[in-house]
Amino acid sequence: MSKPYQAAWMSEDLVQFGDAIRRFSKEYLEPNDVAWRTQKQATREAWLKAGELGMILPDLPEQYGGFGGTPAHAAVAFWEVGYSGNTGLGLGINHIVGHYILNCGTEAQKQRWLPGLMAGEVIASIAMTEPGTGSDLQGVRTSAERRGDQYVINGAKTFITNGQLCDMVIVVAKTDPSKGSKGISLFIVETNNPGFQRGKALDKIGMEGQDTSEMFFDNCAVAADCLLGGEEGRGFYQLMQQLPYERAQIALWACGAMTRAFDMTVDYVKERKAFGQAIIDFQNTRFVLADVKATVTASRAFTDMVVQRWVDGTLDSVTASMAKFWVTERQGEVVDKCLQLFGGYGYMKEYPIARMYADARVQRIYGGTNEIQRELVGRQL
Ligand SMILES: Cc1cc2nc3c(=O)[nH]c(=O)nc-3n(C[C@H](O)[C@H](O)[C@H](O)COP(=O)(O)OP(=O)(O)OC[C@H]3O[C@@H](n4cnc5c(N)ncnc54)[C@H](O)[C@@H]3O)c2cc1C
Incomplete structure (x- = not known):
């Protein structure tokens, strides 16, 4: 058994953080692996426990509820979760979405979302891929049309991690199809929006505990302030x-x-x-x-x-x-x-x-x- 993640760049604090995650993995992630694979998703309880331990967005600044760690804390968490062999907890997505909001979001978006994402109270998805396009992101067909003080989103996404559990999703959509990559924008959509629908959790050959899903946006109207960063065309x-x-x-x-x-x-x-x-x-x-x-x-x-x-x-x-x-x-x-x-x-x-x-x-x-x-x-x- 290897020791928890250690490297020359790791302080004593990081070593202790790794030890704590290793214990959590042994006592909780590993014993739950098969159950989550069977039910095709992890539990909310697991997300909350991971949040409590500081495994999600550990590098978030304190002003948004973080404990002021560094990317090294995030690195230790990813390595240790990889080591656990449990792939049910898609917490890397909260990390990614948190960083989209932290680095590109408006102050109001940061205040609204970051504390919950870090605590594991809010589960996030990021929806780029569509049935017709994955690698070629500029080919997305999901549209977001400005109507008054709202955007109306229409389209379908697939293979989206955390698709069954997510409370919010960052959606890649075209606000101006004539402008190529400059016509792409990102939107924060809450999944209780009546225009949002989850498809089925997809059957995969591995990572069965992750709720990879389809999702649909059918005249899904969101307030204009759901545009990430508040400026159109910045998505790409x-x-x-x-x-x-x-x-x-x-x-x-x-x-x-x-x-x-x-x-x-x-x-x-x-x-x-x-x-x-x-x-x-x-x-x-x-x-x-x-x-x-x-x-x-x-x-x-x-x-x-x-x-x-x-x-x-x-x-x-x-x-x-x-x-x-x-x-x-x-x-x-x-x-x-x-x-x-x-x-x-x-x-x-x-x-x-x-x-x-x-x-x-x-x-x-x-x-x-x-x-x-x-x-x-x-x-x-
Ligand atoms: C378990 C799982 C979880 C995922 N989670 C998410 C998620 O959370 N959010 C999300 O948005 N997406 C997610 N995806 C989608 C994933 O990112 C895409 O499947 C991936 O980007 C590839 O796109 P595609 O499937 O459309 O393949 P395609 O783009 O159709 O590619 C097919 C093949 O062609 C190759 N190819 C394509 N273009 C080129 C090129 N220019 N040069 C050489 N080869 C090329 C590809 O490498 C591939 O081998 C997930 C997928 C899986 C399986």
Whole structure:
């Protein structure tokens, strides 16, 4: 079992924070993993507990209810949740949405939403993807038409994390389809709006505990002050500004998860026997695990660099994109190699390694596919 997340940049306070999350994971997240997968969503109680522990938006300024942590606190939380193997709690979305509001919102929007998002009392979604477009964000068809002191939103979104539980959603919509990326705006929509409808929770091959859903906006009228930042046409810029943090978060989660896969595999191969010896006594097992350990260590060094830049305020989009595609691909390889060492048990959902294998697959798809990340990096060469 690895120690809770530790790195040269971590103060004693961060080490204690990591310890507290590790305890919470052991006592609460891990035992609830299967139940949440069965019911296709986590519970509100879980969100409140995570909020109480400071796992959601720990870097929020005190004036908005935060405890004044840094991005390093957020990094520790993502890594530890990845390590827990429980993927039901989509709290990364509250983190992302909180930062959209903190960095792009009006003062009234910050006051209205941030304290609840941090406490886990408000569950957020971000709705970019549509049935007809995902990678090509400029192709969104959801529209927001200004009518007097309101905007009327129409459109459909799909694959939206926290879709069943969310209380509010940031919606990507076109306010002026003739202007390309400059015609995109973001809106904060409360889900008790009569024009908002949740679709079904989608059946996925992994991360079953996350309530990924469709959502529909049918003449959904919102007050003009629900426009994020209060200015039309800023949506694409706002998205581009914040996406590096989402990508860094996915890389950290991936690194935590692959470390757990490695740890649980080392434990297993010491116990399991074949041909009169422990599986670890086969040279092949030790070679595979030596490779895995090197990959985990390199991923860790990469993500440590990302966190350091995040804390310094120098995290650039190229580094975040590289970390997203590179570390999630290493996660896929590591979990696959580890699963093999479990033999048939590795294919049984009863075993966490099997669930980690299925969960890992989507990491290369969401948050911008890995092909799009390569495109973003390649363009800057
Ligand atoms: C579990 C899950 C949770 C998600 N959560 C959210 C969420 O909370 N909010 C949200 O808005 N979305 C969410 N998504 C959607 C996700 O972000 C999209 O699925 C993703 O961006 C890809 O879009 P797409 O599915 O439309 O694929 P497409 O864009 O149709 O891509 C299909 C394939 O073509 C490739 N491709 C596309 N364009 C290029 C190009 N220019 N160069 C090379 N290859 C290209 C892609 O990489 C991919 O391999 C989630 C998805 C899943 C599965």
